[in-house]
Structures are given as C-alpha cells and as structure tokens.
Amino acid sequence: MFKSTTETIPETGAVPRHIAIIMDGNGRWARERLLPRVAGHHRGREAVRETVKHCVERGVEYLTLFAFSSENWRRPPEEVSVLQQLFRAALEQEVSKLNEVGIRLRVIGDLEPFGEVVMGLVGKAEALTAGNSRLTLTIAANYGGRWDLMQAVNRMVAEPRAKHGAFTEGDLARHLALNFAPEPDLFIRTGGEQRISNFLIWQLAYTELYFTPTLWPDFDARALDAAIASYQGRERRFGRTSEQVSTARKVAKSRAEPRRHRV
Ligand code: IPE
Ligand code: IPE
Ligand code: MG
Numbered sequence: 386m387f388k389s390t391t392e393t394i395p396e397t398g399a400v401p402r403h404i405a406i407i408m409d410g411n412g413r414w415a416r417e418r419l420l421p422r423v424a425g426h427h428r429g430r431e432a433v434r435e436t437v438k439h440c441v442e443r444g445v446e447y448l449t450l451f452a453f454s455s456e457n458w459r460r461p462p463e464e465v466s467v468l469q470q471l472f473r474a475a476l477e478q479e480v481s482k483l484n485e486v487g488i489r490l491r492v493i494g495d496l497e498p499f500g501e502v503v504m505g506l507v508g509k510a511e512a513l514t515a516g517n518s519r520l521t522l523t524i525a526a527n528y529g530g531r532w533d534l535m536q537a538v539n540r541m542v543a544e545p546r547a548k549h550g551a552f553t554e555g556d557l558a559r560h561l562a563l564n565f566a567p568e569p570d571l572f573i574r575t576g577g578e579q580r581i582s583n584f585l586i587w588q589l590a591y592t593e594l595y596f597t598p599t600l601w602p603d604f605d606a607r608a609l610d611a612a613i614a615s616y617q618g619r620e621r622r623f624g625r626t627s628e629q630v631s632t633a634r635k636v637a638k639s640r641a642e643p644r645r646h647r648v
Pocket of ligand 1: 408409410411412413414452453454457468576601
C-alpha cells in the first residue's frame with residue numbers, strides 16, 4: 386500500500402514518480418488545420434507514443450493518461466465511435482510493443498459500455514504485461530472521478546468487516562480504481578483549460594498542477610521536460626511551513642551521507 390499524502394508526508398524526488406495527464410486540445414489542433422476533429426485524435430496517438438517513451442527515459446514509474454471521460458459520451462455519436470475505434474486499435478496494435486519494452490499496462494474506468502471485445506482485449510493486455518516493472522502505463526477510459534469514488538464506496542460498504550466503526554481514508558483508497566499506484570506527483574493538462582474535468586479527484590489532493598496551452602498533438606519530449614522542470618521548481622509542503630521543509634530536507638540529507646568520522 387502506498388503512503389497517503391494526507392495521512393503521512395511522502396518522500397519526493399527530483400523526477401515525479403507518477404505523472405497524470407489530461408490530453409486535451411485534439412479538436413482545436415485539427416480545427417486550426419481545417420481538418421475534421423478526428424484527425425486531431427489520430428495525431429494525439431503519436432503524442433501518446435512519444436510521451437510514454439520519454440517517461441521511460443526520464444525514469445518516471447507511473448504514467449496515467451485520461452483518454453475518454455464519463456462525460457465524453459455527450460459528444461456527437463460519430464466522434465464517440467471514432468474514439469472507441471482508436472482505443473480498440475491501440476489495444477490490438479500497441480500492446481506487444483509495450484510488453485517488449487517492459488511496460489505494464491492498466492486500464493481504469495467503467496469498461497462495460499465498450500463491449501466484450503474491448504473488455505477481452507484489456508484483460509489480455511493487463512495479464513500479458515502484469516509482470517513488467519519499467520513503467521506502469523494506465524489509460525483512463527470511460528473514467529470519471531465521481532464514478533470512481535462511488536464504485537469504491539459501494540464496494541467498501543459491501544465488504545465483510547471484522548471490526549465496526551468509522552471507515553478510514555485507507556479503506557476507501559484501497560477500493561479506488563488506481564489503488565495500484567501512488568498518488569500523482571505531477572498533473573499536466575494540455576490545451577489551455579485550467580480545470581480537472583472529473584479526473585482523479587481524490588488522488589490529486591496534493592499533486593502539483595501544471596497547465597500548458599500546447600495542444601495535445603503538439604506535446605512532445607521538450608514539452609514534457611518543461612513540465613518536469615516546473616515541477617522541480619516547486620516546494621511541496623504538504624501543509625508544513627517552508628522552514629520545516631528545509632529542516633526535514635537537511636536531516637534526510639545528513640542521514641543519507643556516510644559518516645566520515647567515527648569514534
Ligand atoms: C481531448 O481533446 C481528447 C478527448 C477528450 C477524447 P478534445 O477532443 O477535447 O479537443 P478540444 O478540447 O475540443 O480541442
Ligand atoms: C477531458 O477533456 C477529458 C479527456 C481529455 C479525456 P474534455 O475536453 O472532455 O474536458 P472539458 O469538457 O473541456 O472540461
Ligand atoms: Mg477538450
């Protein structure tokens with residue numbers, strides 16, 4: 386079980402261990418080029434490939450990508466159908482490559498409406514890559530933060546319990562769809578909007594937020610490095626004062642250094 390940012394103060398490093406991204410702006414990218422919106426989604430797939438590759442190179446351990454929200458069903462049916470086809474094609478064509486480079490694939494969200502074929506492909510992909518440890522790539526598909534909280538609450542209260550009393554944060558966190566990952570260190574949203582759009586509403590409690598006007602199909606290694614550089618300039622206080630943070634850092638550093646003068 387990973388440490389909760391509200392119950393303990395997690396150790397943080399220079400490279401974010403977990404990056405979560407809202408890949409937004411595909412439609413506008415296409416519109417700027419007088420192309421149909423779906424052309425933007427196709428190009429967005431290339432940006433996913435590049436981002437995954439660069440995260441592996443930078444040593445990021447978890448990458449979570451918002452591909453389709455529980456509210457995206459409200460879009461025109463033709464666009465919804467293209468997005469579903471793209472998801473299915475990615476599952477059919479990319480999984481063996483991901484497996485070859487040691488990536489573990491997970492999918493979170495309510496997959497039922499996608500049908501049995503997609504559910505089967507997801508199950509197979511997750512099983513095939515389960516033993517990989519280079520990077521955990523999570524795709525959020527038909528995912529909504531509120532859906533996640535509700536399914537977690539429902540499963541939590543239905544579970545047989547040894548002791549009675551109030552549920553804890555840990556009880557709930559264990560039932561969330563992303564229970565296999567630490568809370569994100571860095572959240573990125575491309576496309577210029579500054580909102581969460583019902584993404585990981587529980588887990589983003591202490592995540593550093595980064596918004597960029599870059600449209601998702603234009604997001605590349607340089608853009609990712611810019612987001613990581615911004616993250617590195619932040620002071621993560623988790624409720625403490627700045628002075629407490631620097632004292633804690635000095636103590637951790639002196640513990641890590643080998644003792645030179647032993648008596
Ligand atoms: C993000 O790009 C992709 C999905 C939501 C699936 P959009 O399609 O939302 O692009 P914009 O925001 O309309 O430009
Ligand atoms: C959020 O983008 C969902 C995904 C990127 C999958 P939207 O484009 O759907 O968000 P809103 O509607 O602008 O908030
Ligand atoms: Mg959008």
